[in-house]
Amino acid sequence: MCSCMKKLGFAARKKITVIEYFCYTCIPDKLVFPSDQTPTGDIGSSPSNPVVETLRRLSASFPSLLLACDVCLCPYTDHGHCGVLEEEGHIDLPSTLKEIAAVAASFARAGAHVVAPSDMMDGRVKVGKKRFH
Numbered sequence: 001m002c003s004c005m006k007k008l009g010f011a012a013r014k015k016i017t018v019i020e021y022f023c024y025t026c027i028p029d030k031l032v033f034p035s036d037q038t039p040t041g042d043i044g045s046s047p048s049n050p051v052v053e054t055l056r057r058l059s060a061s062f063p064s065l066l067l068a069c070d071v072c073l074c075p076y077t078d079h080g081h082c083g084v085l086e087e088e089g090h091i092d093l094p095s096t097l098k099e100i101a102a103v104a105a106s107f108a109r110a111g112a113h114v115v116a117p118s119d120m121m122d123g124r125v126k127v128g129k130k131r132f133h
């Protein structure tokens, strides 16, 4: 058990909120960013996303731990922008919202109790709420 996992055990006993940062740092054999980034960032909602895998592990190991995750696409896109791009390089909002909602749903299925868009781009909160209702 790495030192981060011990800290998480402490956090679970104290019911301290843990953020995605700990998810990344507790799995030393996983990188912060997946290596298979794509133009649409669809790896974000994939079961093979390291965040999804980490959420499943944390949820199983620390059932009383509150798991809160930032939801965005920039770690999963090959261009580094937090959205799907049109050919001209502008954000394709409908496609971006679809991917953001898929990432939020994937994180929730994996055990996240809180999912929060990392920016205030139009519609991100609304599409997430719609996905859960």
Ligand SMILES: [Zn+2]
Binding pocket: 071, 072, 073, 074, 075, 081, 082, 118
């Ligand atoms: Zn982002």
